[in-house]
Amino acid sequence: WRGSVYKMVWKDMLVYIILYFSISFIYRFGLDESQRETFEKLSLHCGYFRNLIPISFVLGFYVSLVVSRWWGMYESMPWPDKLSVLLSTHIQGHDARARMLRCTVIRYVNLSFLITFSMIAPAVKKNFPTLQQMMDAGYMTANEKELLEDLEKKTKVHKTWVPFMWACKIVDRARREGRIRDDVAQKTVTDEILRLRGCCGELLGWDEYNIPLVYTQVVTIAVYSFFLFSVIGEQFLDPSKKYDHNIIDIYVPVFTLLQFFFYIGWLKVAESLINPFGEDDHDFEFVALLKRHLE
Structure with missing residues (x-):
């Protein structure tokens, strides 16, 4: 039924x-x-x-x-699976530092997903109405929350791109530390992060411009x-x-x-x-999707 x-x-x-x-x-x-x-x-x-x-x-x-x-x-829905494989492949090492770098990149990407979904899906907005709830769920640290809040005061433009930028900086740091073997591998990982950023931008565009x-x-x-x-x-x-x-x-x-x-x-x-971002029976399950990505 x-x-x-x-x-x-x-x-x-x-x-x-x-x-x-x-x-x-x-x-x-x-x-x-x-x-x-x-x-x-x-x-x-x-x-x-x-x-x-x-x-x-x-x-x-x-x-x-x-x-x-x-x-x-x-087709615009972002999936971090490919990025996870690339990170496991190109950020070398089994020590705590290497694991921390890989997990931080994925966490930043998931944070961008969460910010994007909260802007277009009422169900996600109900679960994460503020940055505090996002921090409590483990998507960001207190310092990162303060950075986003400061940016919120300066401009009303959406902040989905910020965690992606942080993720790219982590990849660059891993390259400088020698954990990524060459520039080609770094570019491969960075390109995938930017592709996911493009997917989030497309979702915001779909939400803003509807059928007349x-x-x-x-x-x-x-x-x-x-x-x-x-x-x-x-x-x-x-x-x-x-x-x-x-x-x-x-x-x-x-x-x-x-x-x-x-x-x-x-x-x-x-x-x-016409609007699969709502809360009807057949709409996209954004909350379940976020849980899946975080796991």
Whole structure:
């Protein structure tokens, strides 16, 4: 049930079914012959013009855009695994100093991840609302916290780049100490740190610039208008009058309900993927991701 399409569409489906059968009941038992003829003309009119709405084209293009955007967000997610392998390979030594250098670089990178995620994900912001909570969780020391707080007073620009800079300085220090064998190895590690910094920057960009609201509104209005007209236009009319496509009365509009389920489900999928940084069932699990990276 969690994260399923049924959970997303059942309320809309229930409202649609109630409206459809209420109108059907009124048509069958609440109207006289003259009123029934007027309703039948209205139903045929709504059914004809409803089909002129290019719902498949509009919705399909919108969902394609949203899914492409969602996949771009996923590909921008930073993972420290490659950096960990590079550090283990290029920072040589099994003594405490070598281990400290490797762990410090990874800690700084994870700190940058945490700062980035706290800016875009409400769930992370709730767990780490201030630098103090980040320090208590082991992401930074008291001195590093003071440096970030001083920088916060000087500028309001995000600070995700600062721990990355610290990580690059640690790599440079390891090279000067002879723990990294050559400049090529140092460049390889530094390039990976900078690539992760780029991933964090991309996430901030995805969060700041969303799909234009007007486009989402057009698609939503088109889909709901389509089914608002279908409440009347898809009614089963008197078969004895031999209207086009009304040769049988089966009371329950099976195919119309399937169409509603598919199109509304399609729209709900797009709505759920448009911002995967939230706290819905299907959004990215940033808190679990941070725990995994820290371990």
